[in-house]
Amino acid sequence: MLANKWRGVLVRFVKEELERLDAYCKENHVKRTDVIRSATRLYIANRDLVNGVFRVTDANPDITPVMDNIGIVVQKIEAVEKKLDLLSVENDSENSKINERLAEAVLMVKRRAKNDAITLDQLRERLTSIDFSFAPFLYATDSSGICILDEVLLKLEENGELRRQYGGIIKFRR
Numbered sequence: 001m002l003a004n005k006w007r008g009v010l011v012r013f014v015k016e017e018l019e020r021l022d023a024y025c026k027e028n029h030v031k032r033t034d035v036i037r038s039a040t041r042l043y044i045a046n047r048d049l050v051n052g053v054f055r056v057t058d059a060n061p062d063i064t065p066v067m068d069n070i071g072i073v074v075q076k077i078e079a080v081e082k083k084l085d086l087l088s089v090e091n092d093s094e095n096s097k098i099n100e101r102l103a104e105a106v107l108m109v110k111r112r113a114k115n116d117a118i119t120l121d122q123l124r125e126r127l128t129s130i131d132f133s134f135a136p137f138l139y140a141t142d143s144s145g146i147c148i149l150d151e152v153l154l155k156l157e158e159n160g161e162l163r164r165q166y167g168g169i170i171k172f173r174r
Contacts, residue, residue: 011036095148098137102152105130107161110172120168124149 124138137148
């Protein structure tokens with residue numbers, strides 16, 4: 001007859017695990033201690049078990065196809081970034097053309113002005129009468145609080161062509 005040596009094993013359960021274990025024991029009419037004892041014996045007898053799940057024999061799968069796909073995605077992202085960079089350069093050149101045309105139109109309004117002061121609204125009206133295509137560039141958008149007209153007026157103010165005052169008054173310098 002074999003002598004059994006009993007050794008204590010500390011087993012901790014989360015509340016939900018314990019409830020599932022109790023439900024299993026109730027369904028199968030077994031004691032909780034018998035199920036825990038059987039699971040412990042199974043775990044000790046099978047060294048390939050890790051946290052109750054058998055280890056995978058091939059722990060080094062071939063990941064080259066995954067890496068190749070990642071390389072393809074990176075190339076596509078770089079191509080999109082290049083296109084965006086080209087688009088921003090094109091937009092910058094278009095904006096500079098619009099800035100130049102708008103500055104010329106403001107200077108034309110300055111030459112035609114009978115007195116040296118004008119409101120911002122009057123300037124907008126005169127610019128749209130000169131060229132109706134200026135209309136989208138005369139007002140600020142929701143995304144940015146500044147419009148191209150503001151940039152042009154700032155540049156002309158720095159050059160000494162005009163002076164802006166509080167309340168939307170623009171004074172032209174002769």
